Amino acid sequence: MIRAENVTKIFGSDPESAIPLLEQNKTKDEIRELTGQTVGVNQASFDIQRGEVFAIMGLSGCGKSTLIRCINRIIEPTAGRIFFKHPERGEQDITELDEEQLRALRKQHMSMVFQHFALLPHRSVLSNVGYGLEIQGRGRKDRQDTAQRVLDMVGLGPWGQSYPAELSGGMQQRVGLARALATEAEVLLMDEPFSALDPLIKVDMQQELTRIQRELQRTILFITHDLDEAMRIGDHIAIMEEGRIVQIGSPEQILVNPRTEYVAKFVEHADPTGVITAGTIALPLDSEEFVPSGERDGIVYRHRHDQPQIRYGQDREGQLREVLVDGQAVPLRRLEETLGEDAVRPVPSERSRVVLTCGEDAVLRHILRSRLYSTLPVIVTNGDGRLRGLIDDPELINGILEKRGHIP
Ligand SMILES: Nc1ncnc2c1ncn2[C@@H]1O[C@H](COP(=O)(O)OP(=O)(O)O)[C@@H](O)[C@H]1O
Ligand SMILES: [Mg+2]
Structure with missing residues (x-):
């Protein structure tokens, strides 16, 4: 569904100067010292299947947000290619789309969910959920019906006429999730959507997402810094360190067979009881x-x-x-x-x-x-x-x- 090949993002005034150094396996610190450029993402490659949840996990600053933003080109990658299997047009290279094609892709096929859902305060919950559909140009009745159906799905059916400020943080997060699901985009890009929630609400939301996903079968790119969350939600997990993907595998493969010290450190504190078979x-x-x-x-x-x-x-x-x-x-x-x-x-x-x-x-x-x-x-x-x-x-x-x- 989505395939990334050596996606790289260098921040700074002369990003190209860092590319040969990446190929020589220089570290992020060395590259900053030599060129003054910051490595955001370093030659990331992966393949996401239709209908799966692909989790990207790693410490703060390792490049997760930069990578997910490269996928829909909110951030322009410095190098590499990203392929998307378009339902009608076959495989598209996202890095070659022009502005208009890119807008269409984001509107119809790739919906982004942020850590802070940024609900519109002067609109009702129902209208917030239908907002993405409005952008897609769908009619009022259709919007309302779809929004209500998805709102029911996340357990907020009766709250449609309320305003965001009347809802708790966890409920607002559900509204944000509903808004992303309502658009019917087959790809959802989620950047730490649950990280700001209290632990108990967080687990609720993880279960909710897993349940809804069983029904809807979207393709989800889910970012988290929490390995337990990645294992509960992800069909596959990619672990990032200093801009690089250091391991990709099923939750069980990662737990049982961590490939680097860094991955082993995460694994040490993870709960294996729902993962190991x-x-x-x-x-x-x-x-x-x-x-x-x-x-x-x-x-x-x-x-x-x-x-x-x-x-x-x-x-x-x-x-x-x-x-x-x-x-x-x-x-x-x-x-x-x-x-x-x-x-x-x-x-x-x-x-x-x-x-x-x-x-x-x-x-x-x-x-x-x-x-x-x-x-x-x-x-x-x-x-x-x-x-x-x-x-x-x-x-x-x-x-x-x-x-x-x-x-x-
Ligand atoms: N706009 C930017 N300009 C310069 N450096 C940036 C920018 N955005 C991110 N970075 C740097 O890129 C690296 C990866 O950041 P980010 O993708 O936000 O990490 P994460 O989401 O994993 O916490 C960090 O070193 C960060 O400081
Ligand atoms: Mg981030």
Whole structure:
């Protein structure tokens, strides 16, 4: 949907003088010393798919705002190219558009949301939400209907006739979000939209955005300096340092495999429980920890070498068939069944009488919770029901504290 190739922005009187130095890998400080120019963004490249939330994260001053403003050319990039997949015209190079084409692009296809939403104080909430549509030249009735629908969506249905000053900060932020969503632009550029909010309201807004996004499937470029926020919202995350993108990956890839010291520092304080998955932490069945444990009626058994009392039986296709604890088959149950609201929590003595199974994409939080229902290892199966591995306390603790997969 949006593809950036070596986008670079140098601030100063002679930006071109800094370009060769970037290519020689000089640091931002060295470049300032040698040329007096400030590196805003340094050769940023990425590819954003239609319908995804792409989060850009990094410390203050690392170039996030400069980069997002280069995308719609509120800031003119010094070098690099930006491609946009136009719904009718195919791929457009944004850096080659003239003023008029650029205005049309911003009006119809790319909507920008700022940290301070800058609502118009003398207009009602409804009219604020419809403002973008007004600019697009849509009729009054159409504007009002759309604005009301989006206002309902962000939970402010009854507030349409109020004025911004009558609303709390969090509510005003919702109005700003509604205004961006109402335009039906397929790309939303959001520069730290939640950073000024109180922590609890911030989490509300993150959930709200995720919920709305599930329905609307916009393409969102979301900037934040908060890694937990980036992980809650982003399908992919790009981490920026001194103008450069130092790593791009899924939230789990970033957490489990930080590529630089700088990324590792962010990761150290992040909450892994909603991000790291069963497939990552499970001890694989083919690891050396498992030893053969006999065979009967076409079922092949194995056990973890230090846990001979728990034996895992698979058929020849690798499908999980049964688990024996002290020679007795115990019932298998899907993890999801223990997470439902009506799941009955067993008395403690029965927690060793059921084995839970889950898919590779179950997250840590859910596996942890399942320990209330069973103290036996959780079995991880892949899409077609074959046994992949298991998760016991060491794997869980390793995942939470070290944010790493199983230790080979
Ligand atoms: N208009 C400008 N003139 C000169 N330097 C700027 C300008 N805008 C931003 N910068 C510099 O570019 C770098 C990146 O800034 P910015 O993109 O605002 O960072 P972030 O949004 O990540 O906090 C900083 O060093 C900042 O001082
Ligand atoms: Mg900024």
